[in-house]
Amino acid sequence: MAEATHARRAKGRPDDGRSGDRLFDRELDHLPAEVRWREWMHRVEATIFAASEPVSRETLARIVGKSCSIDLLIDDIREELRGRPYDLIAVAGGWKHLTRPAYADAIRAAVGGNERAGDLTQSEVLVLMCIAYFQPITRGELSSFFGKEISRDLIGHLRGFGLIASGPRSPTPGAPYTYVTTKAFLLQFGFDTLRDLPDFEALEDAGLLSKEKLLAGDIMPDFSGGEGEDAAIAGDE
Template identity: 80%
Template sequence: MAARSTKARREDGDGQRPLLDRELDHLPPEARWREWMNRVEATIFAASEPVDRETLARIVGKGCSIDLLIDDIREELRGRPYDLVSVAGGWKHLTRPAYADAIRVAVGSNEKAANLTQSDVLVLMCIAYFQPITRAELSSFFGKEISRDLIGNMRGAGLIASGPRSPTPGAPYTYVTTKNFLLEFGLDTLRDLPDFEALEDAGLLSKEKLLAGDIPVGLASGEDDGEEAEDGVTEGQLS
């Protein structure tokens, strides 16, 4: 065992990353599975951001099912005040909603979420559903101008970022949601937004129809000048 441990600590060919015995062939199946579970849970626990499947695959055997490992870990967490949740394209430890009040009293609320008014949330959800979308299109949707300050606040909170330029006259920037948006609202992907596909399939929710004149126009598209782009993680358009 000592020889194996020494070998596992040796560096690989590039001299930068230590080798890790992922297959654990020397262990009986039950012990091997337990060790994989421990590795996965420890990695997710230590990470500040959701850990994706590709990252977890680097610490377990090739024939190991990440999904089954996650299922077994979650089963052991039943009855605990926290869970392992699929969010923002990965997995993260999150406390259960039943303990939100206790956490709020002890350590306060999330300031970023608290700074969003109901109107802000409506604009943000419109961006989420219809991205990429311009500020002029948002203004047309709501029948009043959506201010640059509101857009700036959401960008500053890391909830939206600049998307591709619109093909409309003036080529204004569009806006898209970010990975942080998914994390803030507990979504794994944009397809987890409530009822979007059902409403779209029923013909009740369509960006094209809404922007074709079926809603009050508060700001013509020509009034929306180009804005500086900022780096961000584009989650992409719903399809």
């Protein structure tokens, strides 16, 4: 037994009784610099590939050396993925492998797809956009913003998709709940943080928003095409 322990120490391995962090070699000091960098790249890419959710910088820092730049490592991985049908994207506060938009139709034709965003009505998209830009915001404030009652059903639909959640209570009389967007919202729309939301000028250029109509409180869609969307907005208290 003593000989086995001595042999482990002679090879530079810690005892089995020590912490798991000490058992894992992050620094790889015994490797040449180029080989060490390549191994860190492989570790990071494998970890992100295996994860179902975006992997944070803090998580990746556990598997590479203290002197390693995560950003430079990601840049090198992305360079190697150039020309591949998928990429490494910063989204929802971490990194995730995502297929390139050019292959969306092929993927949908082969295996279907997540239609979460496509299932939203125009009214719901506008309300979600308003929450994203002005959060935390109450249902009453949303109703005032659009000049039309925003129903609990509409809010519940967005919550059901996991795109919004309850925020802090408002300091206004009655202390109503506010609503904020979620990590799922960032992931669904491909944003790393809320700072990545396009500015109003970009939305205007894309024809998605008119600043004049916004200031006039006239940006709700035309509900004349059917009663379904109208009912989705005009719920009771």
